[in-house]
Structure formats: C-alpha cells, structure tokens
Ligand SMILES: NC(=O)C1=CN([C@@H]2O[C@H](COP(=O)(O)OP(=O)(O)OC[C@H]3O[C@@H](n4cnc5c(N)ncnc54)[C@H](O)[C@@H]3O)[C@@H](O)[C@H]2O)C=CC1
C-alpha cells in the first residue's frame with residue numbers, strides 16, 4: 646500500500662503552526678511526520694500533541710530541519726523570512742515540496758527562493774485562502790477596466806502581534822492592481838502617509854495598515870473616483886482558511902516539476 650504524503654511543519658508552536666498540526670492530523674490524505682521549532686524553544690524534545698495540550702501524536706519537536714525534511718514529501722512553513730530561506734535550501738536538498746506562507750519577504754529572500762526552486766517545488770503566497778486569491782484576480786480585472794481617475798487604496802487590518810506591514814496580502818493585491826493598470830508597483834507604491842504629505846499623486850497605489858486585538862485579517866481594495874467608489878473586501882474570521890489552502894498546495898505540489906508557483910496556480914484561477 647502507498648503511504649500518504651508525509652508533511653513537516655516549521656514554526657510548529659506558532660499561531661499558524663498549531664492550526665496546521667491540527668489540520669494535518671484531521672486530514673485523510675496526509676501524515677504529520679515532523680515539527681520544527683527554533684533552537685532553545687521550550688517544546689524541543691517533546692511530543693507536539695502533548696505540548697498543544699492534547700493527546701500524544703508520536704511526533705517530537707526538533708530544531709534539526711534537515712533530519713525531518715529527509716523523511717518528508719512536503720514542508721509547510723509559516724515562520725519568518727530569515728528562517729524561510731534556510732528552510733528553502735534544505736527542503737530543496739531533500740526534494741520536498743516547500744509551501745511558504747511566511748510574509749515580509751524582501752527581494753533578497755525571493756532570490757534565494759528562486760535558487761532553491763531550481764531543484765524543488767516552491768509554492769509561495771502572501772495569502773493561502775481561496776477567497777483572497779479570487780479577490781486578487783478581481784482586483785486585477787477592475788484595475789484594468791478603470792483609468793487613473795480612479796485612485797486605488799488598499800486598507801488592511803490585523804492582530805496586535807503581526808510584525809510586518811503592509812501585509813503580504815495587501816502587497817499581493819497591490820501587485821494585482823498594478824498589473825491590471827500595466828505599471829510596476831514599485832513606481833506607484835505609497836505607504837504610511839504622515840504629516841504634510843501634499844495632495845495625492847495621480848496613479849499612486851496607497852497602503853494603510855491597522856493593528857489591534859485578535860483581528861485575523863481584513864483587506865479592502867478601494868477604487869475612489871469623483872462621485873463614486875467601489876470597495877472589494879475580504880474578511881478572514883478563522884485561520885483554518887489558510888490551513889486548507891496550505892494543505893491543498895502541499896498535495897498539489899507532489900505532481901509538479903521543480904519551480905516557483907503561487908496559490909493561483911494551485912487553485913487554477
Ligand atoms: N500566507 C498566508 O496565508 C498566511 C501567512 N501568515 C504569515 O505566517 C507567518 C507566521 O505567522 P504566525 O503563525 O501568526 O506567527 P507566530 O509568531 O505565531 O509563529 C511563528 C513561529 O515560527 C517560529 N520560528 C521563527 N523562526 C524560526 C526558526 N529559525 N526555526 C524554527 N521556527 C522558527 C517561531 O518560534 C514561532 O513559533 C507570518 O509571516 C504571517 O504573516 C499567517 C497567516 C496566513
């Protein structure tokens with residue numbers, strides 16, 4: 646009998662890590678084979694199920710990614726940019742599919758992911774949910790249909806613990822709006838206005854970030870013209886939407902050739 650794909654979770658004690666552990670153990674099409682945390686973390690050497698306050702799951706949390714990746718068909722990674730690029734090189738060495746949910750990735754991180762993707766499948770997206778990926782497509786279409794008389798603003802809200810801004814999703818939506826307009830986001834991005842900013846520049850794509858409480862993730866794409874406005878909105882109320890997407894990506898990646906992919910490739914939209 647063929648074994649189900651084995652999946653390792655990095656950042657297993659995190660908000661997303663724990664949700665992913667629960668998601669995989671409940672899934673009939675995958676097995677949990679590894680859990681990684683950073684060196685010195687209190688959970689190292691302990692059973693992940695017991696650490697999470699439940700029954701033992703027979704998987705010990707380790708700080709040795711290569712050992713865990715070597716027995717994995719996929720790695721699901723929601724950690725931090727510096728950790729993610731290290732995991733990418735090791736996952737590629739093990740030829741495991743690497744699903745990257747980590748946000749705050751900068752050009753130097755993307756270059757390292759590109760290198761690793763010569764040897765293995767990497768699926769990376771600032772948001773793994775079906776709803777946001779559909780919203781991204783809609784944003785591109787609406788931006789393509791409207792001219793620069795319509796000011797584009799992206800407003801996002803997240804929980805008080807989030808460390809990066811604008812969110813990965815907001816940047817995804819901004820890239821889609823810029824692509825729809827046929828421009829490069831870098832030339833139009835306007836983030837974090839403060840003080841005497843002067844009037845808004847025609848064609849800018851603006852970003853605003855709100856942080857507070859336990860907000861899971863909310864995104865508005867506002868198209869504002871004289872006399873009318875269009876607002877495209879996604880509200881996340883449960884992190885299970887990201888878990889569903891990440892698991893789908895890990896399984897989809899099993900039959901792909903090495904390279905870089907995103908959630909729109911996975912969802913076929
Ligand atoms: N793409 C998507 O759909 C989503 C992306 N995210 C992103 O995922 C990332 C994590 O989010 P949360 O779970 O809320 O954060 P968190 O802070 O709760 O968890 C991050 C975990 O990574 C661990 N970690 C950091 N460096 C490590 C290393 N070198 N080795 C092993 N473990 C390491 C931390 O100890 C922590 O347990 C963020 O970048 C966030 O923006 C979050 C939700 C959805």
Ligand SMILES: O=C(O)C1=N[C@H](C(=O)O)C[C@H](O)C1
Nearest residue numbers: 748771772807812813814862
């Ligand atoms: O940090 C989070 O929580 C989230 N991060 C992602 C982002 O940066 O867009 C996705 C989601 O909004 C939750």
